[in-house]
Amino acid sequence: MRDWLHEQATVSPQKLALIIGEQRWTYAELNQLVNAVCTRLMREGIQPGDFVAVLLPNGLPYVCLVHALARLGAILVPLNTRLTPAELRWQLEHVGVKLLLVGEDSAESTEEWLIVNCKLLRVNESWLQATPLTINHLPFNINHYQSVVFTSGTSGRPKGVLLTFANHFWSATASAYRLGIDPNDIWLSILPLYHVGGLAVLFRSALYGTAVSLHPRFDLPAINHDLDTNPITLISLVPTMLHRLLPSRTSWPASLRLILLGGAAATPELVQRANALPRSVNGNLYSVISDQSSVASDESLTINNLPLTINHSPPLVAPTYGLTEAASQVATMLPAAAARKPGSVGKPLLFTGVKIVDEEGVERPSNEIGEIVVTGPTVMAGYFDKKIHRGEHREKKNSASSALSAVNPSIHTGDLGYLDADGDLWIVQRRSDLIVSGGENVYPAEVEAVLRGHTAVTEACVVGIPDAEWGQRVVAMVQVAKDETVSPDDLITFCRQHLAGYKIPRYIQLVEQLPLTASGKIGRKQVKKTLLTIFSS
Helix, strand or coil: CCCHHHHHHHHCCCCEEEEECCEEEEHHHHHHHHHHHHHHHHHCCCCCCCEEEEECCCCHHHHHHHHHHHHHCCEEEECCCCCCHHHHHHHHHHHCCCEEEEECCCCCCHHHHCCCCCEEEEECHHHHCCCCCCCCCCCCCCCEEEEEEECCCCCCCCCEEEEEHHHHHHHHHHHHHHHCCCCCCEEEECCCCCCHHHHHHHHHHHHHCCEEEECCCCCHHHHHHHHHHCCCCEEEECHHHHHHHHHHCCCEECCCCEEEECCCCCCHHHHHHHHHCCEEECCEEEEECCCHHHCCCCCCCEECCEEEECCCCCCCEEEEEEEHHHCEEEEECCHHHHHHCCCCCECECCCCEEEEECCCCCECCCCCCEEEEEECCCCCCEECCHHHHCHHHCCCHHHHHECCCCCCCEEEEEEEEEECCCCCEEEEEEHHHCEEECCEEECHHHHHHHHHCCCCEEEEEEEEEEECCCEEEEEEEEEECCCCCCCHHHHHHHHHCCCCHHHCCCEEEEECCCCECCCCCECHHHHHHHHHHHHHC
């Protein structure tokens, strides 16, 4: 077997593979570009098992590098473009990368603040020029490490998650079983390629033979233009992105069949609002219904072979739960089921097992909260260990380049949730975000949901800060809606109507905009840091 992109280019050379803005590439064209990048990497001495770091925004060079490194058997180390120089330097040194690739527009001082034992190269258009050289394809090993993806880290240093091609393969297969595949699918992808969700979409498209419409960032005009001019069928969003997108739209395009919503807990209200938007077909607003008997005989418009009617809300949103350590998706609920059971992320995907355990590791019964444990072939090969995986140990090829087989690998996620009587998963909170105040557990998600229920509030983030008397004090940062006026005391009074006393925030800071991470999630760590500064001053 050769790598997945090459196989797809052989089978379907003229099929659309990639859209970026107004540019399009077929699988044959993308494959040639990847060959050109492979040639450049080989000239730089890249060999199988080498760690290659990439510090680039989403774009054609990054896509080509992902596939080229896979083709050469090198291991991708995708770097978060929003990290500080010190954070980046630590990750580079921790992994021991051989080559660091940056964009031409990177700061001139890059060489100075990334003083590590690796070579730095700037990627430019010359990397994508066609080459007459023949690339010697290595046998593609599905158990080979594909990447070291750093988690954001809940405390201390982030951890490098070792993902294999097998992890991506089983994730893509399970996702296809759950979401279905249309040969003409175009997946609008906004997540950065240093995020497991961004990488997953690239590999899935190559396996499915479908297309990706890649965006460099979350830009409302660009996303809306894409939705309205291209036949987009799927889009991946985090709740904050969907919340920002909804006010800019009056309808969804007819081609869109699914909104995969994950990365953070989505409120039932957000899902309901998204599902309430109708479909636009030839300038008219319609919605899908499944009961064909209720459609008048003169109505012939269809979407996905389902008849259309006016004034019915089509479910589009599929809430999902996943994590880097499980190569993206773990559980996903299809739109129709999610509309009937708002708040759940559904059943685990095919091949994936989920159980809920207590602090002693004993499995808990239905409807009881505990830690979520995930088992299956999508679970990572492990966390990067420089004693085993560093380049100086590459003579041990098995340990340096490939994952050892494991029986039912599992990961204790640190997330809290429960399985209901139907086997559907409900996410309660990250364990690291749990607040213990006066011996009582406070789940920030519950308090945030109440705060969002106030008409003047668009978003909220609740954290715990150290308190000498209570252990932790519940505090919040609240994003106020435009043209709305509310005071912290108003919100505290509102919370008293819905929450037990120990759950009520003792302090609320009002802001116009909550900080966000690169993937569009609320920057909980930054919120906590800001609020800690207030109380320590």
